Amino acid sequence: MRILVISDIHANLAAFEAVLADAGKVDAVLCLGDIVGYGPDPNECIALLRDLKPLISLSGNHDWAVLGKLDVEDFNHDAQAAIRWTQSALRPDHRAYLQSLPPAGQFGDFTLAHASPRYPVWEYVADTLTAAENFEYFNTPYCLVGHTHAVAIFEQMSANGYCDLLLPEYNVPLSLGEARLILNPGSVGQPRDHDPRAAYAILDDEARTWEVRRVEYPIEQTQARMREFGLPRRLIVRLSYGW
Ligand code: ZN
Numbered sequence: 001m002r003i004l005v006i007s008d009i010h011a012n013l014a015a016f017e018a019v020l021a022d023a024g025k026v027d028a029v030l031c032l033g034d035i036v037g038y039g040p041d042p043n044e045c046i047a048l049l050r051d052l053k054p055l056i057s058l059s060g061n062h063d064w065a066v067l068g069k070l071d072v073e074d075f076n077h078d079a080q081a082a083i084r085w086t087q088s089a090l091r092p093d094h095r096a097y098l099q100s101l102p103p104a105g106q107f108g109d110f111t112l113a114h115a116s117p118r119y120p121v122w123e124y125v126a127d128t129l130t131a132a133e134n135f136e137y138f139n140t141p142y143c144l145v146g147h148t149h150a151v152a153i154f155e156q157m158s159a160n161g162y163c164d165l166l167l168p169e170y171n172v173p174l175s176l177g178e179a180r181l182i183l184n185p186g187s188v189g190q191p192r193d194h195d196p197r198a199a200y201a202i203l204d205d206e207a208r209t210w211e212v213r214r215v216e217y218p219i220e221q222t223q224a225r226m227r228e229f230g231l232p233r234r235l236i237v238r239l240s241y242g243w
Helices: 013-023 042-050 061-067 077-089 092-099 128-137 219-228 233-241
Strands: 002-006 028-031 055-057 104-107 110-113 142-145 152-156 163-166 181-184 198-204 209-215
Touching: 002 013, 013 042, 013 198, 013 209, 013 219, 042 055, 042 077, 042 092, 061 077, 061 092, 077 233, 128 152, 128 163, 128 181, 219 233
Parallel strands: 002 028, 028 055, 110 142, 142 181
Antiparallel strands: 002 198, 104 110, 152 163, 152 181, 198 209
């Protein structure tokens, strides 16, 4: 099966549409959470996501904050403003949809978590030390995470906890071998790895390959919508930088 893996859409419809167009025909979709928050199109993004089938979708920390399952005060000032705006804009049926999503799950050999297998809603797997510890918290060969908004491939080098961070090679399928991996497809709607292009991955569970891709999208279209709704300036500007 050719599977589209996406994470951290963050209500950025222009980025989400560009990813779907670039990915082409897929047999299934895995979405690792943070569908809303930051961006201007929460309802449009949820409607588009729900139409993709078959779909496994998780919730993230921003989705939980919008639902009141996390304290908004735990977020930075700009994120708080975006969460409060999203709460006021979200349709009741879309709110119920977010409410139905778990923060972790499993798909065959792949454990799924928004943030980390240890703390599915709120831990950044952004360094090899944290990744090495997290290999203890899932039993499958591989784990897919989002949350950091940065493409990453962590490889467990030995059972005694040593772990490597591999650099992604875009548009080249990586063969999934014997080593256990924690894979992050990056963020669709708010990349933070100094590359403003939307990020996603194609997983082939038969050929056993993982391919990370980047795609340009009309950033200014999303930024214009954010200005229209008075979302924080810093959140608007950062999209241009991918940071
Ligand atoms: Zn996020």
